[in-house]
Amino acid sequence: MTGSRWVWALACGMAAVPTLALAQKSAADGIAEYRALLADGNPADLFEAKGEGLWKQKRGPKNQSLERCDLGKGPGIVKGAFVELPRWFADTGRVQDLESRLLSCMSTLQGLDTDAIAKTAFGKGEQANMEALAAYVSAESKGLRMNLPQGHLEERRMFELGKRAFFFRGGPMDFSCASCHAEEGKRIRLQDLPNLTKNPGDGIGFAAWPAYRVSSGELWSMQRRLNDCYRQQRFPYPGYASDVTVALGVYMGVNAKGAESVAPAIKR
Amino acid sequence: MADPMRIRAQAAGDKTTVRVLMAHEMESGQRKDSAGKTIPAWHISEVSASLNGKVVMTAEWGPSVSKNPFLQFTIKGAKAGDKVAVNWTDNKGDKRTDEATVS
Numbered sequence: 482m483t484g485s486r487w488v489w490a491l492a493c494g495m496a497a498v499p500t501l502a503l504a505q506k507s508a509a510d511g512i513a514e515y516r517a518l519l520a521d522g523n524p525a526d527l528f529e530a531k532g533e534g535l536w537k538q539k540r541g542p543k544n545q546s547l548e549r550c551d552l553g554k555g556p557g558i559v560k561g562a563f564v565e566l567p568r569w570f571a572d573t574g575r576v577q578d579l580e581s582r583l584l585s586c587m588s589t590l591q592g593l594d595t596d597a598i599a600k601t602a603f604g605k606g607e608q609a610n611m612e613a614l615a616a617y618v619s620a621e622s623k624g625l626r627m628n629l630p631q632g633h634l635e636e637r638r639m640f641e642l643g644k645r646a647f648f649f650r651g652g653p654m655d656f657s658c659a660s661c662h663a664e665e666g667k668r669i670r671l672q673d674l675p676n677l678t679k680n681p682g683d684g685i686g687f688a689a690w691p692a693y694r695v696s697s698g699e700l701w702s703m704q705r706r707l708n709d710c711y712r713q714q715r716f717p718y719p720g721y722a723s724d725v726t727v728a729l730g731v732y733m734g735v736n737a738k739g740a741e742s743v744a745p746a747i748k749r
Numbered sequence: 750m751a752d753p754m755r756i757r758a759q760a761a762g763d764k765t766t767v768r769v770l771m772a773h774e775m776e777s778g779q780r781k782d783s784a785g786k787t788i789p790a791w792h793i794s795e796v797s798a799s800l801n802g803k804v805v806m807t808a809e810w811g812p813s814v815s816k817n818p819f820l821q822f823t824i825k826g827a828k829a830g831d832k833v834a835v836n837w838t839d840n841k842g843d844k845r846t847d848e849a850t851v852s
Contacts, residue, residue: 522819526755527772698816 508671516747525616525693525745528700532617535610541591550586552579552618563622564742567730569633576639578730580704581722583614599721603705615691615702619744626741627688629734636731643732646725647677656714658729662686672749677733684743687733692746700745703730751839756849758824758833765827765851767798769820769835777812793818795838800824801831827851 506514536547536559552562553570567578573585584595598607631637650657661667662677675681691702701709707726711719719726752772759766771793778790790812798806805824820835827833829851836846 522768522770522821524770524772524817524819526770527752527817530753530755 509673512671512749516749519695519747523693523745523747524698525620525691525700525747528613528616528693529620529745530617532613532615532620535614536617541587541593543590543592545590545592547583547586547590547614549590550583552582559618559621561622561625563619563744564625564627565629567636567639567727567734568630569635576633576635576727576731578703578722578727579615579618580611580702581727583611583618584722603701603708604699612691612700612702612705616700616745619691619742622742623744624741626739627734627737629731629738631735639728639731640735642724643728643730646729647732652714652716654715656716658710658714660714678736680737680740683741684746685740687730687737688740688742689744689746689748691744692748694748696749701748751843751845754835754837754845754847756833756835756847758827758831758849758851760827760829760851763825765824765831765833767822767824767833767835767849769798771818771820771835771837771845773817773837773839775812775814775816775818779812791841792839793837794840796820796835797837798822798824798833798835800827800833802834 536550539546549556551557551570551572552559553565553568554560554562563579566582567576569576570582570585577585584598587593587598588595593607598611601608604612629636631640647658648663650660658677661669661674665676667674667676675686677686687703690706691700693700704721704726707729708718708721711717754772755770757768773793774791775793776788776791778787778792780788782788792812792814793810796806796808796810797804806822808820810818824833831851832848833851834846834848836844838844
């Protein structure tokens with residue numbers, strides 16, 4: 482059966498279940514079942530395959546691959562790098578997340594115009610390649626536990642900045658990240674909202690992105706997820722891989738220490 | 750050639766389960782873009798699967814199959830080491846064939 486027919490069959494099956502007080506499945510259970518069915522054949526695999534190709538492909542004016550890129554564990558080491566990002570990098574002198582570090586490598590090693598890439602709309606042109614690379618790098622840490630370093634002063638400073646940004650209320654609706662993500666047991670419509678002020682659990686929150694969103698057929702990196710959070714709060718858009726997004730990544734990632742990464746995941 | 754498919758084929762006794770993930774936009778031809786123009790239909794129209802060169806499954810798909818289709822089917826009489834090839838053709842004439850070994 483094709484993918485869409487599986488969904489149709491499940492929907493019909495669920496609709497036919499009689500409403501018994503004891504046997505009724507909660508909305509959360511139903512969604513979890515639907516997700517488990519979708520997880521087999523996660524289209525994120527396609528992005529991962531594309532990303533692996535891009536990592537090894539010679540590109541840009543310097544005609545080099547990314548195979549010497551240092552993601553924090555040494556040049557070319559991809560396995561395990563994702564669960565230690567964002568972290569401080571000596572060569573750039575700043576704390577960087579995955580996308581920010583990919584841009585650094587693409588600029589230094591390949592000579593690509595990363596300012597232009599940062600201004601490109603999500604999903605278009607080089608941004609589509611960024612998604613694929615993020616999917617690949619995160620996949621190489623699948624199953625590993627979040628373990629961001631906080632040994633460097635800058636890493637700790639970014640954590641504090643991230644915490645400030647997380648609780649900062651602004652915009653026309655006076656929202657902050659905390660408005661949705663600082664309490665247990667909250668949801669928007671049928672979407673459970675993880676509490677990001679602590680470890681929300683394996684494969685949840687920071688440990689669940691990048692992810693393929695079935696509803697829009699797109700792979701979203703953490704940068705895109707944060708960008709959309711800002712849009713949902715009606716804040717001005719943050720710059721791609723800007724300091725505030727990296728700081729929020731540090732805050733969420735450090736809070737999620739020990740959570741198992743399931744990236745690239747699948748979302749409704 | 751279009752983007753590659755991911756094919757996994759696992760043998761369990763006489764039955765082999767084949768799972769295929771195809772990369773394709775699968776435009777139904779019903780959607781309109783932001784300017785109001787209908788986005789033309791662009792979807793896989795034929796799929797065929799073969800075991801060691803012999804066709805074991807064919808399918809005709811229409812506009813109702815969603816983006817990045819996932820296909821799963823079982824074959825009888827395959828064993829570990831056999832080659833399963835999946836081939837698709839879309840309504841614009843683009844094709845893609847990929848192969849996997851039964852594990």
